[in-house]
Amino acid sequence: MTSVSTSLTNAFKRRTQLEQPTWLIVLGILTVTIYAFSRTGFPEVARVSATIAFFTGFWGLYKYGSEVNSHILLRFVWIAAFFQFISWGLSQYVTPEWAEDIPKLDKVTRWFIFIPFAWWIAQRKNAIWLLWGAATAGTLISPWVTGGGLHEIIQGINGKRIDFGIRNAQHTALYFGTILIGICCLVKPLYRKNKLSLIPVALMISYCLLVIYINESRQAWLALIITFLVISSYTTLKYIKKSPRPKQIITIVLFFIGLTTLSTILITNDKIVNRVMLEQKTMNAVLSLEFDKAPYSSFGVRLHSWVAATYFIKAKPIFGWGHNGKSMVMEHTKTFPKWLKGFGHLHNFYIEMLVNYGIVGLIFYLSIWFVVGRMLFKEIKSGKVEKEIGYLFVAILFFWGVMNCFESYQNFWTGVFYFNVFMAGIMAKIWRAKLRPTTL
Template structure:
């Protein structure tokens, strides 16, 4: 009787109806998360609960590749060990319990990947839902605050996305997805969807431009330069030549625009140019507190914490303490309340040490191996472009620890990663 119930349970969990239901929940999470709707947390919880039985069946299957499962367990162990170390090295401020959220939050994509199943149509619809969520969020913010008019007038606008850096990041990812969808566009409504995707790209470039985040601009420009080389087999050399010609034209227009020139002039006034010159010259003792200077000084302050606890770090709590215990930062009223290092890798080193950063490298290596092994040339190229961009911008902001960053990370990788459901015959 117990065996029959178990088999019946497996058939329900692995049934087509259950599969479609969970996929719809993933789409609902994607659409509702970016506007900041509380409902998205409900859908996220349903994804985790609904995927748990499938994960259990995967673990029972002796032939199933459990690499990502083992890595998830390792993430929890690393955070527990780091917490135990914090009880020794910073007992006065260490938490009374381990916080396992920082690294574990990176794994939501695995549960989403179950329901995408490397299916092309499902992937494209999931990515389309992300663009829809972004566009609706921007227009809703404009409806409330008339933000597009402010943007057109030359003011820096974030459209309600935490801060302008996240807005620019979301716009850049939206453009990448729009191009990917356009290159995969087929079927009855080819013309209509092509027009919509081109409009999405134009809108994305508008938001990218008016939100004015330089590190995202640099990262996006980097992938624009690399993209044609990665997809030359798909597009051909004539299209690539046309792309570079168009890129040079667009860049010339952007660089000569008043808004771009004002942003560059503003950076000079804030002292970023001088900061770069001092860094290149090796004069690190008195870096001015410009926008980039704050980042670089925070990395220097983190160096002492990393050298004191190189192996396992001192838990997530230590990240905030880097600046809180810094005389340089506490003596400046404007930046006294800063609690992050504007660099994901530095934060991982402070919190989890060399073991933690090694885990991150292994994590992305395993993802890359999986996606490239199970994808066509176009999808592999899109993944490489995205991951280069993502790893680059995380060197200037901790996107992997913030809501919008984790959302993009998990939706994109969830759509690309191949995590097949086990056979109904699992015993």
């Protein structure tokens, strides 16, 4: 009995990161990479690999991860479970006829799968490129795995809206838009590693631009424009501050020439103009603040559901209605036509968070980005993480933030996958900076 007790004690005794078995690290990195590559096209493979990576990752983090500060992220998990339970409990007490039978605590806690994934990716210097590269590759081949292949691309060029079988066109645009942003933010370090990398980079940028254009997702167009303006404005101002007077003038002139060129392309492109003008009546209703006069078009449906959601938010502003709050808005709003009641969500992640989990839930979500961003920029300031990762973080924050104004991505598997893969890479960079420099 004594030997068994000693063995158990040693098994749970915390050790240093350098004592971690190599085979365990390889298994972790391999399963995370397989998950990132296979989730869009081979979900069963992804499910198995994610399960292995998840449990081994938490074990590795507990056993060998004393050097990284994972406590704050684990507290997020506990807080997520707590406020979801409180929200459900209040719904059972106040409106039991509308409440779900059991609390679904996984709806928010599943956002934190990135914690054990990040531990494995942090173990090797270049593993982050395996993770993000695998996710990128899995998306880029989606036309030939989940979609209609080259035929679907040709149909898109000829005017048909495409989605490659990734749920719907909005989710496809999210993925390809992110790849476009990622490549643009990381093109400099890629070029430094290998100048010939510009050839595949140029091809991927062209491919992503083509898909986003023929995909016809207006929120993706808007999100990319806003992201481009924010990042380009910041980098231009930063360059101006460090440059002599003549270069400052040239930079400002080039910036406005580029802005004018982009604006001209957008307002003279028939496809873009026609797609935007489909919502002219809805936009007129918004500008006149006569929301009830908006037609039930694509944006009109969103607008009507957002207005209806405000009444539910006012009724339970702190903890919300529980996970099914979003579907309750659609089902119990009497002014909606019958065909609209089948919609199970509100096409706006922030409004859904307010309806489902109230102000507490929305603050919780925003806190994740704030805390992770703060940790990241601390390491960038110390010189341990490349500044390009900071640009990527900010760019994705704006792109993802705008996209979620028109779709509830993080409440679907597509958004959960997206969030976890991105955050796993960011946290891996942060933790990598804290690990001993002798690790490979």
